[in-house]
Amino acid sequence: MVARHHRNGQKVTDMAETPVTVIGMGMMGRALAAAFLQAGHPTTIWNRTPGRAQALVEAGASEAPTVGAAVTAAPLVIVCVRDYDAVRDLLAPAETELSGRALVNLTSGASDEARAMAGWAADHGAEYLDGAIMMTPPGIGAPETVILYGGPSAAYEAYEQTLRVLGGGTTLISTDVGLPSLYDVALLGIMWSTFNGFMHGAALLGTEKIAATDFLPMATDWLKGVASFLTAYAHQIDANSFAAADATLETQVPPVRHLIHESRMRGIDATMAEYTGELLAEAIDCGHALDSYARVIDHFRR
Ligand SMILES: NC(=O)c1ccc[n+]([C@@H]2O[C@H](COP(=O)([O-])OP(=O)(O)OC[C@H]3O[C@@H](n4cnc5c(N)ncnc54)[C@H](OP(=O)(O)O)[C@@H]3O)[C@@H](O)[C@H]2O)c1
Structure with missing residues (x-):
């Protein structure tokens, strides 16, 4: 890991940080890319609808013209879009470029979708990690932010320090790519039943x-x-x-x-x-x- 330093109050980006690509510039994707930029990682972005992340481009991100160009820009490709069908659709034109890279899918989904996606990535020669973000976009990069990963230990360890930029609670919970999604829905179920209990109580007292x-x-x-x-x-x-x-x-x-x-x-x-x-x-x-x-x-x- 190369030290970063400040000059005239400006953070100086050290180009030895791992380059990353973030695909999907919705609310979450923008927060992920902003955290990587902030930590000094050369960051390439791509979104189905171009121009949704102008502030990130002004902050130093490169907006790739095609998804293939985005994938080839970095060894670590993060994807965070609406759902797994969208991941498959958008990555289809970049299947060849994915070979030899690590694909980290932070899109919310179900365990069977994650396992199918891992098979698809393997068929195209990519390492695959599946992740569940247990936080909203403003919390990305915070020390207490939990992101659960599943997949091969070697792929996780190779990129752990880079992924930790997104949240201090970054953890490999299993080598099974399906488990982050399962934990995700289990935890969300607790969240919604707690919300409902509070709404019921507040309505009663109201x-x-x-x-x-x-x-x-x-x-x-x-x-x-x-x-x-x-x-x-x-x-x-x-x-x-x-x-x-x-x-x-x-x-x-x-x-x-x-x-x-x-x-x-x-x-x-x-x-x-x-x-x-x-x-x-x-x-x-x-x-x-x-x-x-x-x-x-x-x-x-x-
Ligand atoms: N926001 C949160 O609090 C939060 C927390 C945890 C996990 N997540 C998960 O993070 C993922 C992204 O959430 P978000 O908040 O960023 O959602 P969002 O703001 O609605 O953004 C959706 C993104 O998906 C893209 N997209 C949708 N359909 C597509 C398709 N068919 N092909 C290609 N791209 C497509 C959109 O591209 P366009 O701009 O072209 O429409 C946009 O980049 C979701 O899986 C969500 O469940 C979100």
């Missing part, structure tokens, strides 16, 4: 003119407590042993009923609470009334 911002500190503290329960539940799931150490399923039936009642009484959608009630009833019907909430995993495994 019926008494309590502002969401007043509810916020209590909600965020509560989430920390809720997260701490997961440690015991994870161990119970792995051990397939669900003896309740905190609260039984049966104990949680009345509070869920209260949530349904309050929601209906105040004209707030009770569907999520009703669903939770159904999960409890199903587990109790199966004879698990004295188990912990982790027993609900049985429902999802079906």
Whole structure:
């Protein structure tokens, strides 16, 4: 790694940094390219619709005239577009140029798509890493930003320092290219159910003119407590042993009923609470009334 230095307050780009190509100049692609430029990497960009990243060009990026020219500009080619179909479509004219390069696909997708894409890349002589960005564009480059990778260790290690420019939480989680997408959807599922829980709570309190911002500190503290329960539940799931150490399923039936009642009484959608009630009833019907909430995993495994 070559040191960078500053002259007259200006960062001096050291051309020994690995050249990178970023394909896709949507919100995320622009943030990725900006981080590489900021870190001094010679950066080539390409987008289906040209001219969407003029600020990056002014900051020193080269906009390639064709996708083939973009691919040949760097040994490391990052692609981040709408979906995997778009990746295939846009890379089709550059199949030959991909040979001998590392293709890193940061487009969101599913595990089967990632595995198929790895096969496609191998057929064209390219190394392939699949990645899942667990952050929005403004967080790209931050030390706490997590980007999960899957693929061959050698390809990851060859470019790890360069990829770390995009986020301090850059990690190879598996040599299986399918796993970043699987972690991605699992984590997004937690995010959306948490969002929905907050919206439901804010709507309930809103019926008494309590502002969401007043509810916020209590909600965020509560989430920390809720997260701490997961440690015991994870161990119970792995051990397939669900003896309740905190609260039984049966104990949680009345509070869920209260949530349904309050929601209906105040004209707030009770569907999520009703669903939770159904999960409890199903587990109790199966004879698990004295188990912990982790027993609900049985429902999802079906
Ligand atoms: N934004 C986020 O917070 C975030 C977070 C994590 C992961 N991601 C993932 O990052 C990827 C890009 O997201 P984004 O926020 O940059 O989306 P975006 O702003 O909507 O940009 C979409 C990009 O995909 C390109 N594209 C769409 N269809 C195409 C096609 N058929 N052929 C070639 N290029 C095509 C667009 O090109 P044109 O300019 O020509 O339309 C544009 O560059 C997605 O997979 C997204 O899920 C985003």
